[in-house]
Amino acid sequence: MISMGISRIYLVILFGVLLRCSLRFSVYHQMIAKRVEVSSPFNAWIRAKEGVFLLNIGIDPYDGNTFHESPLFLHFYRFLIEILEEYQLFFVFVLADILTALVFSKVVLKQSKSIVAIDARRLKLKDSNDPTCANLLIKPESTSSNAESIIWIYLLCPYAILPCVAQSTSVFTNLLVAMIFLAATNNHRHLSLFLLSLITLNTFYLILLLPSICLILEHNTQHRNSDRKFRSIIYSLFIFIISLISLIGISILFEKGSLKFIDSVYVFRYAIVSCDASKLLRTNLINQSKMDCVGSNSKHWCLLRESYFLSFITLVNHSIFKPYPTVSDLILFLCLLPQWSHLFRYMRNILIIAGTIVTTSVLAPILWYLWIVLGTANSNFYFGITLAFNVGLILLITDLIFAFIKREFYIENIELYKICKKTNKSPRIELAY
Numbered sequence: 001m002i003s004m005g006i007s008r009i010y011l012v013i014l015f016g017v018l019l020r021c022s023l024r025f026s027v028y029h030q031m032i033a034k035r036v037e038v039s040s041p042f043n044a045w046i047r048a049k050e051g052v053f054l055l056n057i058g059i060d061p062y063d064g065n066t067f068h069e070s071p072l073f074l075h076f077y078r079f080l081i082e083i084l085e086e087y088q089l090f091f092v093f094v095l096a097d098i099l100t101a102l103v104f105s106k107v108v109l110k111q112s113k114s115i116v117a118i119d120a121r122r123l124k125l126k127d128s129n130d131p132t133c134a135n136l137l138i139k140p141e142s143t144s145s146n147a148e149s150i151i152w153i154y155l156l157c158p159y160a161i162l163p164c165v166a167q168s169t170s171v172f173t174n175l176l177v178a179m180i181f182l183a184a185t186n187n188h189r190h191l192s193l194f195l196l197s198l199i200t201l202n203t204f205y206l207i208l209l210l211p212s213i214c215l216i217l218e219h220n221t222q223h224r225n226s227d228r229k230f231r232s233i234i235y236s237l238f239i240f241i242i243s244l245i246s247l248i249g250i251s252i253l254f255e256k257g258s259l260k261f262i263d264s265v266y267v268f269r270y271a272i273v274s275c276d277a278s279k280l281l282r283t284n285l286i287n288q289s290k291m292d293c294v295g296s297n298s299k300h301w302c303l304l305r306e307s308y309f310l311s312f313i314t315l316v317n318h319s320i321f322k323p324y325p326t327v328s329d330l331i332l333f334l335c336l337l338p339q340w341s342h343l344f345r346y347m348r349n350i351l352i353i354a355g356t357i358v359t360t361s362v363l364a365p366i367l368w369y370l371w372i373v374l375g376t377a378n379s380n381f382y383f384g385i386t387l388a389f390n391v392g393l394i395l396l397i398t399d400l401i402f403a404f405i406k407r408e409f410y411i412e413n414i415e416l417y418k419i420c421k422k423t424n425k426s427p428r429i430e431l432a433y
Helices: 003-024 029-033 044-055 071-083 086-127 131-136 141-154 158-165 168-183 189-202 204-223 226-256 260-270 276-285 287-299 301-303 307-321 325-333 337-346 348-372 377-413 414-421
Strands: none
Touching: 003 029, 003 086, 003 141, 003 158, 029 158, 044 071, 071 086, 071 189, 071 226, 086 141, 086 158, 086 168, 086 307, 086 377, 131 377, 141 158, 141 325, 141 337, 158 168, 158 325, 168 189, 168 204, 168 325, 189 204, 189 325, 204 226, 204 260, 204 307, 204 325, 226 287, 307 325, 307 337, 307 377, 337 377, 377 414
């Protein structure tokens, strides 16, 4: 059985590589690389190459509107471009995608086993293994299948294939995120916080992961004393701040004391300079609901207690509300959905959410073509479909949180759950903030 699972994984990896290669070395490569849904000013490979070219001829890449990533990443791209040919570079992106899928699979496998053990202990204390409550438990055998599903989704989903074909630098960002979660799940405090500071240096919005990473580390250490928990969290924050300051100092040394990169990397991200569709959408259409959604989701006590679910919700929030979003941000949480498949039975709007995401994903490039190429539509068509897509993601996050809290409510009120099972009626549960 194990050998069959490994064989399937090898086949999926091979098929994923073939898909990426067939698109990369086809006539559609340039078209994909120019799509606004795939490339942005912060992850386009053409901008990375331009930044390296300017650096090599002695011109500051941050003096203008060309390159918007940190100096450390700029020198990393320079290293890759100088030692590898163009076709070899592409296989570096493919390898990064494969590693990301495998690392996320490892993370989900370990986290799921931990959740299964904790839930089993909670139900045993409350219910003495009553078979009526079997549906509340996560089946242990599902952990391996969920971990395998991560690899399937990440390697075969168009949201992951297109950025790899376009050689988007978000491929490396996603790999770093996966490594952060793996290090935190394995309780490697210093490594996880250093990697988080490294990715924060390049993509400042990912500092939102800091609370969930600290909670994952505390979940693994299992400190019972509140004072020790507090000191441990302070120590984690200290490591992160020192690492971030050190990396900023190294970046300044790379730039020979120049601070121009601060404006180009961080200020540019929140200023409406490049008015593409994704930026205008985020700024003008959904910014009103940003603080309400982020605040209410992150403050709920259930999420603070469940660090793994909080980290997942943080990734969803990040993909919806970050400046200049691309499909690379979506695959970060879409590939992790199988980990929370036990919540699907408690969700209300699965069909609406799935239909919204699929239809808008298909219609978005069509409406863009009608607007830009044929001129038979205007920008409102495209902005409207991207707004509908984001509404679908917001419905997904709220429905998942509701499902998580509903399951927690049933576990905490096990007798009520038994009554509901016998009478085939459910209590009315509403979220209140």
